[in-house]
Amino acid sequence: MIPGTRRVLIASDTYPPDVNGAGYFTHRLAAGLAARGNEVHVVCPSPDGPAGRETRDGVTVHRLRSHPLLLHPTMRFVVPAAVNRAIREVVTAVAPDVVHVQGHFPVGRATLKHAARVGIPTIATNHFMPDNLLHHVKVPTRLRKWVASRAWRDAAAVFARADHVTTPTRLAAEVFRDNGFTGHIEPVSCGIDLSRFHPRSTSATAARARLDLPDRKTILFVGRLDEEKRVHELIRALPSLRRRVDAQLVIAGTGPQGPALTRLAADLGISAYVRFLGFVPDADLPGVYRAADLFAIAGVAELQSIVTLEAMASGLPVVAADAVALPHLVRNGHNGFLFTPGDIDGISTRLEVILESADEIAAMGAASRAMAAEHDHARSLARFEEIYTHLAAPARSRI
Structure with a gap:
């Protein structure tokens, strides 16, 4: 690592080629941070099963061995029994200044838990809404509200372990608080690349x-x-x-x-x-x-x-x-x-x-x-960097 640069490990249970908002955001965040001079690593499930490592868009991606998720037609998951060891190995190898978790599912949960255990500062961003998953689960309609409540409670318990919690909007923060999260939540927009998406110049x-x-x-x-x-x-x-x-x-x-x-x-x-x-x-x-x-x-x-x-x-x-x-x-x-x-x-x-x-x-x-x-995406990236710096400063002072 170049002296003075920041080393960030982003943990997510979904990442391209997965097609969903959380996966796309995680990729844009990782690539955007790398373009701004950070050393960025991502740990996520493999899209096709075997574990591996690749470098793409300036980001080192650590793919964990995965299996098909029967509840979802395209997503994959890492077996909970194996994820703790795999995460421990990645965190030890990367030695990040800060860990940024993108959810409370197995990869995010294990990374947050291990980072806290070894004293690495953590930030967690919530993209979760039970409705995004419940329609894939054969739950009777009369039980859906109860299942959603339990899912929210689980997410809140996992995110309570993080040093800093964000979600994309103020309204999303209110939803999380209304469903059991009692800590501070900062709205930080996922951001948009205004140089790519702009009004048409032709008809x-x-x-x-x-x-x-x-x-x-x-x-x-x-x-x-x-x-x-x-x-x-x-x-x-x-x-x-x-x-x-x-x-x-x-x-x-x-x-x-x-x-x-x-x-x-x-x-x-x-x-x-x-x-x-x-x-x-x-x-x-x-x-x-x-x-x-x-x-x-x-x-x-x-x-x-x-x-x-x-x-x-x-x-x-x-x-x-x-x-x-x-x-x-x-x-x-x-x-x-x-x-x-x-x-x-x-x-x-x-x-x-x-x-x-x-x-x-x-x-x-x-x-x-x-x-x-x-x-503006640049504004969101800058805010996340500020959070990383703030979180990492006390950890550095203990070294």
């Missing part, structure tokens, strides 16, 4: 042509096609909207709900106006946002929603569910509108108000971009 027509999309008013959703994303509500809102506006819905993402959503569009007779792009590589996402006129999201388990921030940075108005942290990003009548989850007519009406006016699209899009600037 929407040209951007749509590059994606082989018809040239009509375009509503965009980006994300996993999982139950809690409630993409079916956006599809159901389209027939009513189309009676007044020549609009299409473009969906970028994959997931277990994909086949059902395709069938729903067919059953409603709107298959020609619902386009499924499938998985879009991160490098290509800016071009997808630039093909849209408006971003819509109906999810009810968003602690921040990186895709909404990306859409805002791209200069798009937003129509979003009035749930969890989305109201933190959408101000009614300013950069878009909120709707009550499940209110299909409400979605349609709000989409229409924006799409029927080019001036409304432009004004709300500009407001979105200005709001997104408050979440």
